[in-house]
Amino acid sequence: MPELPEVETVANGVDARVRGQRIERVWTSGKPQTFKSSEEEIAATLTGARIERVRRVGKTIVMDLARGSGREADSSAALRNDSQKSKDDDTRHLRDAVGAQFLVHLGMTGRLLVSQAEVALPLHTHAVLSLGDGREVRFVDPRRFGRLSVVTEAGGYAGPGAEPTTISVEDFSGLFKGRKLAIKAALLNQSILHGVGNIYADESLFRAGIRPRKQAGKLTKAELARLHSSLQTVLAHAIKLGGSSVSDYVDADGIRGFFQLEHKVYGRAGESCHDCGAGLKKIVVGGRTTVYCPACQR
DNA sequence: AGGTTGACCTGGACGC
DNA sequence: TGCGTCCAGGTCAACC
Numbered sequence: 212m213p214e215l216p217e218v219e220t221v222a223n224g225v226d227a228r229v230r231g232q233r234i235e236r237v238w239t240s241g242k243p244q245t246f247k248s249s250e251e252e253i254a255a256t257l258t259g260a261r262i263e264r265v266r267r268v269g270k271t272i273v274m275d276l277a278r279g280s281g282r283e284a285d286s287s288a289a290l291r292n293d294s295q296k297s298k299d300d301d302t303r304h305l306r307d308a309v310g311a312q313f314l315v316h317l318g319m320t321g322r323l324l325v326s327q328a329e330v331a332l333p334l335h336t337h338a339v340l341s342l343g344d345g346r347e348v349r350f351v352d353p354r355r356f357g358r359l360s361v362v363t364e365a366g367g368y369a370g371p372g373a374e375p376t377t378i379s380v381e382d383f384s385g386l387f388k389g390r391k392l393a394i395k396a397a398l399l400n401q402s403i404l405h406g407v408g409n410i411y412a413d414e415s416l417f418r419a420g421i422r423p424r425k426q427a428g429k430l431t432k433a434e435l436a437r438l439h440s441s442l443q444t445v446l447a448h449a450i451k452l453g454g455s456s457v458s459d460y461v462d463a464d465g466i467r468g469f470f471q472l473e474h475k476v477y478g479r480a481g482e483s484c485h486d487c488g489a490g491l492k493k494i495v496v497g498g499r500t501t502v503y504c505p506a507c508q509r
Numbered sequence: 510a511g512g513t514t515g516a517c518c519t520g521g522a523c524g525c
Numbered sequence: 526t527g528c529g530t531c532c533a534g535g536t537c538a539a540c541c
Contacts, residue, residue: 244517316536497512512541514539515538522532
């Protein structure tokens, strides 16, 4: 059940394993809710495409695809300056270079695995991409909150909000100006900032010493600077550790992350604060369970 | 329009 | 052991 660091870990793991591979066949489960684009459109877009790169945008895994066959789809071939080549070829290569994208949102329980085809399919498998070398990329999701789609428009998928890992403190502060909702709810709102979920919202607010229910628009300049810093620090640290693993999150190898060892408030309601010893409180903000230290967070 | 709430699913943990 | 209840890191549509 992944937030930004887990999604990034999975995307990087899958990228290292499948970059450059051709997708030969696509199978989908037929569970309608899972597919944001139609299964026919997904199969048509992916079949025969070459995986250029796998990366993270917000909480979404983006697979950049190039179409074409054999050497034609190779990026070095696309860049080749061959005077014999027709104008049609050039146009096609240009379009191929832009290509399409396969979007994977893991929801709460989704996993994206790379396996040998002989390995039995896990229960709740909803999509299988068969690769040229005999391996498979598999999307498995018991709870079915995950979503699969394809994007073919030029420009590609940019995500719903601002990117938290690279945003400047000035732009970050500007996101919350005049907002009446709780800062915790604002951090979770993907159209404001994309990638932050319940764990890292609570952890960054604790490290910044800010009450989760404080109105976003009422944070002082100093508080915004502390929150910007703590959020980027906690995300970078979690990415380095390979993401959290509270229950069933696994990366592309099936290896658990271990950021849960670092949690200072998330999942610790009723226990004592590591910093001051006070009892950690559990409340609900924006419909989500929230844990904070009443002494450290003001 | 911005903000809040409940619905969508299954499985694991816990209590009796 | 078995059954019921509660909870879950995600969105998004529908409401206020």
